[in-house]
Amino acid sequence: MARSILHMLSPSKHVSPFDVNMALDAGFDLIVPYQAVLPGEVGSLVQDAIFSRAPQDGSRTCLFVGGKDAETALDMMAAAKAAFVPPFRLSLFADPSGSFTTAAAMIALVSRRLSDRAGSGIAGRRVAIFGGTGVVAYGAAVLAAGEGARPVLVGHDGADRVARVAAAIGSRFGANVEAADGSTAELRREIIRQAEVVLSAAKAGIQVLSAEDLRHAPKLLLAADVNAVPPAGIAGLEVQANGSPLGDIGQALGIGALAIGNIKYQTELGLFRRILASDQPLAIGLHEAFALASEIAGRG
Ligand SMILES: NC(=O)c1ccc[n+]([C@@H]2O[C@H](COP(=O)([O-])OP(=O)(O)OC[C@H]3O[C@@H](n4cnc5c(N)ncnc54)[C@H](OP(=O)(O)O)[C@@H]3O)[C@@H](O)[C@H]2O)c1
Incomplete structure (x- = not known):
């Protein structure tokens, strides 16, 4: 051979x-x-x-x-x-x-834990993706949209750059992805108020949502984070978490970076x-x- x-x-x-x-x-x-x-x-x-x-x-x-x-x-x-x-x-x-294998792992595991928890996967759910101009967020948005979810890419410095990424995904994959400005705590809280799923795919070592922010997410079922470098991208999310409760945040479950990394x-x-x-x-x-x-x- x-x-x-x-x-x-x-x-x-x-x-x-x-x-x-x-x-x-x-x-x-x-x-x-x-x-x-x-x-x-x-x-x-x-x-x-x-x-x-x-x-x-x-x-x-x-x-x-x-x-x-x-x-x-x-x-x-x-x-x-x-x-x-x-x-x-x-x-x-x-x-x-x-990023493709990381986004694939994140969306697969999120869908699995949602099914375990709520009886159905990611389809039809509002999914807020932080770190929206990044390459992992790109893959996560494509796959989430392909599964029938309603992904929104969240930018940390305005909506323009994430809107361009969403448009590129739309023209390449025919997928419907939204874009939102997450440059202030007020804007981030407004975005997560509607979300059942929150994904953090931001730069390593950057926290995108604090514990206080999470109190503004009444519909949240599941939060997942791919950042393994402290602090966690989502406050209170342990790197080893694999469907365990996210602190005292209502009904939400968490999936951490090492569970996705595995x-x-x-x-x-x-x-x-x-x-x-x-x-x-x-x-x-x-x-x-x-x-x-x-x-x-x-x-x-
Ligand atoms: N668990 C795993 O198996 C695994 C595997 C691979 C990667 N990762 C992790 O996945 C994450 C995403 O990877 P990537 O290559 O896409 O990362 P990246 O390019 O370094 O950053 C991703 C996004 O974070 C944004 N960002 C930068 N500063 C920020 C801030 N202060 N607040 C909010 N967002 C900010 C970036 O914006 P700009 O466009 O402005 O830079 C970009 O949109 C990283 O944490 C990486 O370590 C995990």
């Missing part, structure tokens, strides 16, 4: 050491990093890779797309696919900043292993990550 090679592309200055470790632990024989890659360079890199190996070894060659921006990563995936010259192809996996870790590792086990080239993105995360989270 041909050796497995992972070409790791990032438009950023560095490829992610987390992803390098995970790919090696999954079993790749060789990992080659490429930094500061422009979307326009992806096609020629793909064609350089595919023609050096027999078509049947396309499944032993994988191109991973990292970076810090979901739209750029999705454009790079599309450029890579467009460069295939069948039967010469390779496997593709996009997970910028680990599903995220298994999802990313599982997707690398799936690529290695396949005799056909695979294309893995946000929705494939969500399908596996949902299985792992035990969601029907």
Whole structure:
């Protein structure tokens, strides 16, 4: 069998050491990093890779797309696919900043715990997503909308930037995502007053909601946080929480960063292993990550 090679592309200055470790632990024989890659360079890199190996070894060659921006990563995936010259192809996996697997883990676990608690998942529920211009929030909004929820991306410095993200999601996925200004405590409280689910996907070490803010969320059923660096993104949410009560905040349950991180870790590792086990080239993105995360989270 041909050796497995992972070409790791990032438009950023560095490829992610987390992803390098995970790919090696999954079993790749060789990992080659490429930094500061422009979307326009992806096609020629793909064609350089595919023609050096027999078509049947396309499944032993994988191109991973990292970076810090979901739209750029999705454009790079599309450029890579467009460069295939069948039967010469390779496997593709996009997970910028680990965000697709993280968002997949968060929405899968949130849906599972809502079903346990309230008898139905995220569909139809108002979901406020803090850290709305970030790459994890992007994935969470796409998946929540795809599940029939009503996501709103919350910006910390006004509504303009989150509105642009919501519009980009709408035109790429046909998904309905709203945008809101969360730049003051009053505005944040107004947003969470309507929400049944609150997700914190803000920068590490930033608290977006205080205990006092949470008293203004009478409909809140579940709060989840992906930030593992103290303080918690949502006050009172323990990193290990996995459906336990959120302090003394009414009926709400909490899911912390390590519970989500556990599903995220298994999802990313599982997707690398799936690529290695396949005799056909695979294309893995946000929705494939969500399908596996949902299985792992035990969601029907
Ligand atoms: N649990 C896990 O398995 C896991 C895995 C991966 C990532 N994470 C965590 O997921 C979170 C999101 O990741 P990311 O890569 O999207 O992070 P990010 O790009 O660093 O930040 C996400 C968002 O936070 C916003 N933000 C910055 N300062 C803020 C403030 N003072 N108040 C409110 N929001 C603020 C950013 O706004 P700007 O656009 O203005 O910068 C951006 O919208 C991070 O906490 C990261 O550590 C967790």
